[in-house]
Amino acid sequence: MSAVDAVEEPAHLSRIQEKNRALILDAALSEFSKYGFQGATIEKISKAAGMSKSNLLYYFSSKPAVYQAVLAHILDEWLTPLRTLDANGDPAEELSKYIMQKMKVSAEAPEASRLFANEIMQGAPRVMSVLEHELKPLFDEKSQVIQDWIDSGKIEPVDPAHLIFTIWAMTQHYADFESQISALTGSTLGKKAFRSDATSTIIRMVLRGIGLEPAKPNPG
């Protein structure tokens, strides 16, 4: 079941309906991620989706409905990497894999990252319940995984919450601040070498921060 409830999504959709809904969600993600809920307009979204405003409103009854649909659409992708962190795995390997996954998502879906960032900077008015009922349990569970690694002497003591926050911070920064990074370096995560360097740097800082030494091979 979707984490964002009350989203209108009919059971049976024709090909053209599927396609138009997809076009709208894609355009809406782009607009909402840049301008936030208030700043985005269905006029611009509809134009970007190649249709009229009234046609968009045939598919989604209102602006909030479009926004909720976009959120529901990208939420799983947002939560999945953390879910895969395995308590029984090797800490260095698990954290490296987690960081690589987050960097992959940041590179492939920077707009989704920015949409959540925008929403959270507004005080998360439309996703607060998701934060409290979906993200928090997951966050608590994975914090405990890290705490267990500490208690069993596998890694040095660190506040699990801050470890997770700093990983989120570094991996999402490259998506959220893409335009600044591009202005300063001419590169983005889209460039393979740049992404690889960024990923290695983050992995090195995280692993050494907990007393582990990163493996030499280059991460993807």
Next chain:
Amino acid sequence: MSAVDAVEEPAHLSRIQEKNRALILDAALSEFSKYGFQGATIEKISKAAGMSKSNLLYYFSSKPAVYQAVLAHILDEWLTPLRTLDANGDPAEELSKYIMQKMKVSAEAPEASRLFANEIMQGAPRVMSVLEHELKPLFDEKSQVIQDWIDSGKIEPVDPAHLIFTIWAMTQHYADFESQISALTGSTLGKKAFRSDATSTIIRMVLRGIGLEPAKPNPG
């Protein structure tokens, strides 16, 4: 001279003018930082500043004028910490001090941090020239400082750009994602112990990432 040009600021201001301009800029920072340029309204800004819409427009001729004034007002605070990074100082000490300063700014002016974040996520349409003509020279200069530390063997090799980006990412994250952090932990940088723990964690990751060991004393 201000980095953001073309900002109307009369030379002689009465006490009431000073006070009202300050009230407006304060309210505007709050609104723009949450909703971005498009999403914020001068109606809400004026109400938050305790005056009518038309009165606000007596002080600032337009919405863009208010926005530019806010940017100009917070820009120095934004750039100052990086400026103080001293090439001749001890790397561990300089970087620790830099991180502590950034965390201090994040704690004391989270809205300013979010305003810039918002602007940059939109592609920096109104600060691109600042990024290119003010931030980039500074960024290049401080990247060279780090490179010199590497070349003289004071720290381990690291890409200076990624070192700076990850520091920015971690320190700004606590301001920009305050609502999420609050929802997950119940704390923010406003709480002294929380800020101290966050700062220590960041310093440890950064210093160890470049082969240095952080000092034991607790950072502010």
Next chain:
DNA sequence: GTCTATATGAAGATAGAC
């Protein structure tokens, strides 16, 4: 399913009284 037309309201900005 898609269009034009339109109702309704919100938002930026100006004019002019006080």
Next chain:
DNA sequence: GTCTATCTTCATATAGAC
């Protein structure tokens, strides 16, 4: 300096023809 009134534009949403 501050207010009310107003103009204009833009945005959400609906109605109804095709």
